[in-house]
Amino acid sequence: MAKHIAVIGDAETVKGFSAVGLDIYPCDDTEQAARLLRNIADGDNYAIIYLTEEVYNSVEKERLRYAERLTPALIPLPGVRGSLQTGRKRLSSFVEKAVGSDIIFND
């Protein structure tokens, strides 16, 4: 079954993504973001859900529910306000989990 790609984040950042064919869910309020994420992730219509870093950091509890599943993949992206290095930290946490200590990002 074909699935789609969603973007959740502040209106400024997500606006552009609609033009290239992604479904956008503007959301400026972090509490609302958690509910929104649950709704669209449980619908199982999306293979990938991009989140702006602000949103990504605010929905930690919801994220864990989808961590073990193949889809949706929840991926943080930097917003218009610049990068918070969330993606890098996330990768480094994976390395730490697998290896025991971060041997890739410790430069």
Add this chain to the structure above:
Amino acid sequence: MAVMNVNPTRMQLSKLKRQLTTAVRGHKMLKDKRDELMRQFLDLVRETRDLREKVETELVSCNAHFVNASAVMSKEALDASLLSPKQQINVEVGSKNVMSVEIPQFETDTRTTDKGDIFPYGFAFTSFELDDAVMNLDALLPDLIKLAQYEKSCELMSAEIEKTRRRVNSLEHVMIPRYQETIKYISMKLEENDRSSRTRLMKVKDMLLDKAHGYSERA
């Protein structure tokens, strides 16, 4: 290391020996699995790190284009031009099995294949900055999707590596030593029983001989 609570019998001994061979074989296999997963994981993480760096810098420049566009155009005009998207992306989700970890494979399919036909607005009243922004974002999309696939794979693999590592450690440091100790305990116990019954028999034999021939009286 604690000895298991079992009866010291031959039956138990052979059962434990069988379990020990299974545990040792399992340990070896899990260790191989862990090492191979780790190798692939580290390669993937390195690749993902580079890809993320690239995507983030590109994305920042895309955002800059959008900010420029919104500076040139009114907010309403900008929103209106992006209101009804032409393009739609469909993702086919496949999966690949890497050392018993299912990792996703995303195949994308777009509604319009023509790169020039993705703009959901007329060019007359919009800024060229907006065109740049949309074009750049569209060019970035394959990388974005690849990034999602890689990062999800990293996430799933790291969880599996952690699990496998725990199993390997528990086999190596708990299960196998415990089996070995118990096997040792049982075989010692059996030998001890053996010796004690042998001495008893010798003693009984002595007593019988003594009774039949009366050695002690003759001496």
